[in-house]
Structures are given as C-alpha cells and as structure tokens.
C-alpha cells in the first residue's frame with residue numbers, strides 16, 4: 001500500500017516550505033504507507049509563463065492522488081485578464097468544502113497569547129468566493145456587483161464538520177460566526193442551518209453533548225483578541241473564516257505556525273495558512289512549520305494518527321525549546337535548520 | 347445661534363451613555379453655540395412596542411437638526427419580520443456615507459497596545475449593507491443570495507474623505523483595504539477608484555503629499571495585531587471597515603473608548619462604536635467615554651474645534667490618571683463617576 005501525494009509548491013516561499021513538509025513525511029518510515037510524491041504546477045508564475053494558473057494536468061493528476069500539499073500563491077492585486085486564483089479554483093473543483101485551521105499557542109513562544117486553542121472551520125466553496133461579479137456603466141459612474149451565495153447544503157455539511165471536530169476536543173463547543181443582524185437572509189440561513197444540524201435524523205443525537213454558541217463577526221474578532229479562551233471550534237462562512245483565521249494566527253505569534261487542510265468527503269489537501277511572502281522569497285528563512293503541520297493535519301484527516309502525532313510532537317518540542325526558530329518567531333535560523341531540528345525530534 | 351442636536355439613545359446602554367455625552371456638551375458653555383437637544387426614538391425596544399424600529403418622525407425631525415448623537419441598537423440575531431436595523435437605515439436615508447472611527451492608545455491604559463494611532467474610514471452606505479437578499483428553494487435545499495454593491499461614486503467620495511483626514515494628520519498615509527485577489531471586479535473597482543482620487547482635476551494636487559498603501563483585508567487584520575504602528579488612515583468598504591474597527595478597538599483596551607461619526611456632506615451623527623451591551627444594561631457601569639468622544643468628533647466635523655479639543659483633552663486626562671475607570675478598563679467606577687471626572691477636567 002502506498003500514499004500518493006500531489007505536491008503543488010506554487011509560488012514564492014511555497015517552493016521552500018513544501019520540500020520541508022515532504023522531507024518530514026519521508027522520514028516517518030513505516031508509520032504511514034510509503035509516500036509517493038507527484039510534483040504539480042499551479043500559480044502566478046506558471047500563469048505568466050503559460051497563461052493558466054491552474055493547468056488541467058494538475059487537476060487531472062490530483063484526481064489520481066490520495067491527498068495533496070499546496071504551498072502558496074502570489075495573486076496579483078490588480079485585475080489581470082484570464083487570471084483566477086488557483087487555490088480558490090482547486091477548492092471548488094475538488095469540492096474541498098471545509099477549510100480547517102487549528103490555531104493554538106505553544107507555551108514558551110514569545111509574543112504569543114497563552115490561552116489560544118481553537119479551530120476555525122471555514123466553509124470553502126461559496127459566499128463571495130463564487131466570484132460572480134459584474135460591472136455596469138451608469139450616468140453616475142461604474143457600478144459593480146458581486147453575488148454572495150449561502151446554501152443550506154453547504155452550511156449543513158460545514159456544520160457537521162464543525163460538530164465532528166468539536167466532538168474530538170475536550171471542550172466540545174461550536175461557535176457559529178455570522179452577521180445576521182444585517183444579512184438576515186444569507187447569514188440567517190447559515191446560522192439556522194448549522195443550529196439545526198444536531199437534530200438531523202441521520203446524526204442520531206451524536207452531537208447532543210456539543211454546546212452551541214454564536215457571535216456576530218465583528219464582535220467575534222473583538223473578543224478573539226480580548227478573550228481568545230472563550231473559543232473552541234468556530235464555524236464560519238468563507239470570507240469571515242478567511243479573516244478570522246488570520247486574526248487568530250496573529251495571536252499565536254506568527255502565520256508561519258498555522259496549518260490548514262482543505263477537506264472534502266474523499267480528498268484532503270494540506271496548505272499552510274501563510275501566503276507566498278515575496279519579501280523573503282529565496283532567502284531560505286521561511287518558517288517551514290506551518291507546512292509541516294499541514295502535512296500532519298492531512299495525515300490526521302486520512303486516519304494516519306500515529307504519523308500525525310509524531311510530527312505534531314516534534315514541532316511542539318522545537319517551538320518549546322525555542323533554540324531553532326526562523327526570524328518570524330524572533331529567531332535567526334534558516335528553513336533548513338528548522339527542518340533538521342524537527343527531523344531530529346521525530 | 348444655536349446647535350440643534352437630535353438625541354437617539356435607542357437601546358441598552360445607549361440610554362446610559364447618551365445622557366453623559368449630553369451633559370458634557372452642555373458644560374462647554376460659550377465654546378460652542380448653545381445646544382438645543384431633541385430627544386428621538388429608534389431601536390429594538392421601540393420596534394417591539396410600535397412595530398417600527400425607525401419611526402418616520404425620527405427621520406423627519408433629524409432633517410431639522412444640525413447634528414445628532416446615536417446610542418446603540420439591540421438587533422435580534424434571528425430573523426424578525428418587518429425589523430430592519432435602524433442605524434443601517436439612518437446611514438442610508440441621511441446619506442451619511444462616511445463612518446469615521448479614530449482609534450488611538452492612551453498611555454497608561456492597562457491592556458492597550460502602545461502604538462495604535464489610526465483612523466478607520468469606512469464606506470457607510472453600500473457593500474453587503476444594501477441588504478438585497480433573496481432565498482429560493484431548490485431540489486438540494488434552500489439557496490440564499492445577497493448582492494454586494496460597490497460603486498465608483500461611493501468609492502470616490504469615501505476616498506476623498508480618507509485623503510482629507512490623512513492631510514490633517516502628521517503621517518499623511520492612506521491604506522486601502524480590499525480583497526481584490528478574489529473580488530477583482532467589486533474590490534478592484536474600490537481599490538482603483540480610491541487610488542485615482544488624488545489625480546482628479548477638482549482635487550488640484552491637494553493630496554500629492556499623501557502616501558498610498560494597500561493591504562488585503564485578511565492580512566490587514568493580521569498586521570493590525572502584529573504591527574499596528576504601520577497604519578495611519580485605513581479606508582475600507584463597509585463590511586471590512588466594520589470588522590477592522592472592532593479589531594482596532596480591541597488593541598486599545600476597550601470598545602468603550604472608541605468613538606465614531608457617520609458623516610455626510612451636510613449632516614453628522616456621532617455614535618459610540620460599542621453595542622447595546624445587554625449584559626451590563628441598567629447596572630450604571632457602562633463606559634461613557636466612547637459616547638463623550640463621539641460628541642467631540644461630531645463637533646470637530648462641524649468645525650467647533652475648540653469645544654472638541656476641550657472634551658478630548660479631558661477624556662485623555664481621565665484615562666491617563668487611571669483613577670476613575672469603568673470595569674471594561676479594569677476599574678470599579680460607575681458611569682456617573684466617570685462623567686463627573688470628565689466634567690471636572692473640562
């Protein structure tokens with residue numbers, strides 16, 4: 001038995017951290033099925049060369065894989081004809097409907113808040129990310145409109161994911177994030193659908209011990225900074241989840257620590273939450289820990305718990321000891337040195 | 347000459363902090379035209395009694411006023427037929443297109459970050475706040491859609507407001523907040539329109555010394571927590587501005603400190619950024635400083651700078667001395683005691 005893993009480093013430091021995650025997976029030995037890696041292309045650089053940020057071959061090859069690791073993309077902020085974010089497209093094409101982002105502080109991480117231990121469960125296929133936008137000229141200038149889509153189906157399945165994750169955690173609490181005081185129809189549907197999940201017949205009472213809370217998104221961000229300890233699992237529509245996970249990452253000291261998976265019913269793609277960081281690209285100082293943890297989270301979603309635990313423990317030890325850290329965490333080590341330190345603890 | 351000010355305490359602690367702001371305005375004496383107050387109704391409580399959260403009489407009366415102070419509303423989070431947030435409605439009906447929220451740390455405020463000194467300039471009439479929402483049943487369950495509207499006209503006038511405010515500040519920097527890597531059309535229009543403001547013929551080069559930066563909204567929130575000192579004036583579409591101002595408020599120690607105005611071309615309405623806080627309603631411990639500062643900001647927008655400065659200095663002294671603070675700032679004082687302390691410093 002082998003584990004076929006698509007590797008899509010994409011742009012910038014993606015090309016530095018994905019090889020580190022690969023090295024860690026290779027070092028796990030018999031704790032996981034033998035990994036077989038399939039290098040794949042996507043991103044801004046590929047777009048500038050060939051005109052397609054997500055080549056068909058990449059999507060086709062991924063469909064033959066058991067899982068994948070994605071690096072980061074450099075999106076242009078100005079409008080470029082024909083360019084569309086490959087990560088947003090991949091999430092939709094592979095129906096990876098849940099973006100799961102655990103954010104926890106590790107003791108001894110300088111600059112981190114001590115009491116953060118939460119998971120952002122972000123809906124990953126709709127909201128404003130459907131990218132249905134239009135622009136029309138009028139007498140008073142141009143007017144642009146975007147559609148924000150919230151469906152019962154997507155809200156229900158992301159709700160289930162959130163409750164499932166909460167069940168596996170000591171506090172068993174789900175906080176629904178919304179803005180239904182303004183968006184009573186769309187966020188109203190999200191809120192109501194997630195709330196209704198525990199009573200679904202197929203759930204059979206399995207979530208009865210999970211406590212349900214809710215927060216309006218603006219006040220959720222405020223309270224995240226003031227009292228992060230009130231959160232366990234946060235479930236949110238796509239854009240709120242995007243913002244919340246960056247906000248939570250700030251609390252634990254660096255985006256360079258925060259992993260994620262894009263998960264569907266039959267495929268999972270690990271992805272560090274950080275971006276392509278053009279400012280430090282090529283310097284060999286990118287923090288590989290988010291990518292390494294994303295590999296662990298990917299394994300966890302596939303049921304390879306022993307391997308995932310080994311990686312997470314090794315990463316935690318490296319952070320706790322605080323001797324081999326990249327500059328984003330106040331250290332002076334290189335990507336390769338942090339990787340070596342993790343490999344040694346493995 | 348007199349200053350006719352509509353007072354809309356609305357719900358919850360709005361009814362405790364607006365009287366405090368009124369008392370401070372009354373104490374200014376000849377530094378401002380004699381204030382004449384017009385008490386007006388709006389909010390959830392009014393809705394539950396009379397079926398209209400924003401009675402027509404309130405809107406009509408405001409049109410006869412020079413300015414107004416709004417407290418806070420208790421929005422129901424569930425959908426209630428016929429209810430619509432009165433503050434969102436007021437902003438639109440009076441065309442108060444700019445929501446201006448200065449957030450600055452005061453030395454000696456425990457729990458506050460030292461280097462925050464920024465202004466969030468939030469577009470106040472469109473984005474998802476146009477509340478054009480629909481829900482349709484389908485074979486796979488219900489689907490809800492909301493329209494997000496971004497116009498050139500609204501983006502241009504909020505841009506001007508941001509540049510005007512930046513001109514009056516030492517650093518003269520505007521950071522445009524957007525998510526045009528995903529919303530290339532709507533946020534693309536916002537970004538491009540704000541960027542084009544300095545070159546408009548009617549501006550006549552007045553903004554040439556203002557530095558323009560930009561940030562993607564998720565990374566803007568991340569950096570706000572990590573390096574708040576990088577921001578001076580942040581200009582944002584409605585919803586991002588809503589979230590950003592709460593995030594910034596968390597940095598300075600309490601939402602109970604952060605004022606705002608809703609400003610149009612010929613009317614300005616002060617409003618503390620905090621909500622109606624049902625948990626502490628009626629206890630007499632609400633922090634009145636955000637409402638008092640909102641009164642000062644209202645005066646400033648009307649050109650009554652001397653009065654505004656007096657209020658701001660008094661508030662700063664009270665915070666700096668740290669002896670009379672409400673519980674949100676770690677103190678044990680009552681609303682009335684904080685008001686008295688401000689009046690004494692005035």
Ligand SMILES: CC(C)[C@H](C(=O)O)[C@@H](O)C(=O)O
Pocket residue numbers: 073075085087088242273527528564
């Ligand atoms: C790069 C961008 C399209 C992406 C998103 O908004 O989802 C990123 O911010 C993320 O969080 O993965």
Ligand SMILES: CC(C)[C@H](C(=O)O)[C@@H](O)C(=O)O
Pocket residue numbers: 181182218419421431433434588619
């Ligand atoms: C109460 C709510 C409608 C309002 C908003 O979203 O604008 C509030 O959060 C604010 O920031 O003034």
